[in-house]
Amino acid sequence: SHAGTGAAVVGVYCMIDDAGKAGTVLTPPRPGPAPACPGAGLLTIALVRHLPGRRSENGFRKEIRRNWGHLFPHLPDQPEVNRRTRWLWGAFGQLRAAWAAAVPADPVQQIDTSAIPVKHPSRVRGPDQWTGPGNGLAARFGRDGAHAEWFYGFRLAIRTDLGKRIVRAWSIVPAAVDERQIGADLVTGDGAAIDALLQDKGITGSRFATEMASAGIEVIIPPTRAQRTTMPKNLQWLIARLRNRVETSFKEITGQMELARHGAHTFEGLLTRTAAVLAAHTLLLTQLNDAT
Numbered sequence: 563s564h565a566g567t568g569a570a571v572v573g574v575y576c577m578i579d580d581a582g583k584a585g586t587v588l589t590p591p592r593p594g595p596a597p598a599c600p601g602a603g604l605l606t607i608a609l610v611r612h613l614p615g616r617r618s619e620n621g622f623r624k625e626i627r628r629n630w631g632h633l634f635p636h637l638p639d640q641p642e643v644n645r646r647t648r649w650l651w652g653a654f655g656q657l658r659a660a661w662a663a664a665v666p667a668d669p670v671q672q673i674d675t676s677a678i679p680v681k682h683p684s685r686v687r688g689p690d691q692w693t694g695p696g697n698g699l700a701a702r703f704g705r706d707g708a709h710a711e712w713f714y715g716f717r718l719a720i721r722t723d724l725g726k727r728i729v730r731a732w733s734i735v736p737a738a739v740d741e742r743q744i745g746a747d748l749v750t751g752d753g754a755a756i757d758a759l760l761q762d763k764g765i766t767g768s769r770f771a772t773e774m775a776s777a778g779i780e781v782i783i784p785p786t787r788a789q790r791t792t793m794p795k796n797l798q799w800l801i802a803r804l805r806n807r808v809e810t811s812f813k814e815i816t817g818q819m820e821l822a823r824h825g826a827h828t829f830e831g832l833l834t835r836t837a838a839v840l841a842a843h844t845l846l847l848t849q850l851n852d853a854t
Contacts, residue, residue: 570613570850571630575606577849578657587656592649598636601650605657607634608647612819612842613850619643619825647838648830654837658729658844665848667730668723669757670782672808673745675735676816677706678824680715680832694734694829704737708809713737718821718836720811721748724760724804727811728847729840734833742770753777760784760804815843 579602581587589601611622620640627637638646680692680701692701692715699716706713717739721731731748749756758780771781784805790798816822821839826832 567610567614568630570610571606571626571633573850574609574845575602575633578602578605578609581657581660586660587653589650589653592646597638597646599634599638601646601653603634603637604643604647605650605653607637607643608654608838609657609842609845612839613846617820617823617825644831648834651830651834651837654834654841658837658841661841661844661848662728662730665726665728667728667752667755668725669755670724670760671721671730671756671758672724672760673719673721673748674762674808674812675717675719675739675741675744676708676812676822677704677713677737678716678718678734678816678821678832678836679713680826683712683714686714691828699734699736699829702737708812716832718816719744719748720808720815720840721752722808722811724807726847727807728844729811732836732840734836742767745770746773749774749777749779753779758782762805811843815839819843 578587582602607623607626611619616622616625623637623640623643626634631637637643681690683703686703690701694700701715703712703714704717705711714737716737717735719733719735719741720729722729730752733744733748735744745759745761749759756779759774760782762784774781784801785793790801793801819839819842821836824832824835826835
């Protein structure tokens with residue numbers, strides 16, 4: 563609603579401004595004179611736009627000017643907003659980490675991936691601009707199991723709480739990556755806080771289980787569909803509900819918050835939008851509740 567969005571704009575701006583003053587968010591200084599519109603304002607607009615899943619950046623900027631222009635009297639045009647937001651992309655990660663750290667992590671977590679298309683497969687004609695910054699990461703063809711179709715782009719890998727569903731770690735990875743290779747990377751640094759990982763068969767295997775066991779983490783693999791048919795109905799329901807927790811997060815991130823239709827034209831733009839969406843998702847789960 564109009565009132566709900568207005569309250570979110572004010573509340574999120576205050577949180578970001580306070581985080582900047584406290585040193586929680588550190589952004590690299592830009593050359594030249596200080597811009598009239600502060601970075602906290604641009605970060606606020608980027609985050610709040612994703613809360614209701616507004617697809618059009620320019621449309622939401624116009625809505626901000628129309629309804630809350632008194633709060634952002636120096637809001638620049640969309641090209642400058644995009645350039646400055648890309649410059650500030652690291653702040654989204656700092657905010658997400660701070661909001662997530664305020665809530666104790668669940669001892670049982672999940673790891674999964676979801677497709678992030680960047681171009682329709684029929685339009686791929688050879689090498690393009692979809693290449694990561696100096697790390698060999700480039701858009702490729704991959705299979706989207708959730709929709710049973712091929713796509714061209716990348717995958718978003720996330721590690722989430724099983725109960726709270728808060729994203730604890732994430733990475734943009736190749737479209738055709740062996741998902742078992744990314745599991746260990748997403749656990750790095752947090753292994754002591756994780757008792758177990760509930761995983762689908764795509765991110766399992768003896769080598770992965772051995773690596774996790776050495777870190778004191780148990781890998782739990784749900785029973786197959788054939789095995790579930792012999793179980794009581796209430797147990798089948800419980801297993802399905804637990805397995806769907808991370809899928810619920812992906813529906814929110816890629817669907818409701820529009821990451822699957824990101825509209826980016828470069829890898830840097832995609833990275834910025836992904837960081838913003840994940841920060842908005844964490845903000846929604848940890849700070850705003852039903853404010854929007």
